[in-house]
Amino acid sequence: MACPICSKETVKEYRPFCSKRCADIDLSKWLSGSYVIAGNTPLEDDEIPEIENKDFPH
Secondary structure, eight states, X not given: OBOTTTXXXXXXXXXXXXXXXXXXXXXXXXXXXOSOOOOOOOOXXXXXXXXXXXXXXX
């Protein structure tokens, strides 16, 4: 298996990375917001449609 950061062979201790350095680089990307999961923009409160449900009281 190749390290997703530098493509070197992984090391069991840091899997799926090859070193602590590459693991820290990956963590830094997560914490800085570099990794983003694509999706729809959330609706504003005034854009959320009212749902009528007779099983639950309002």
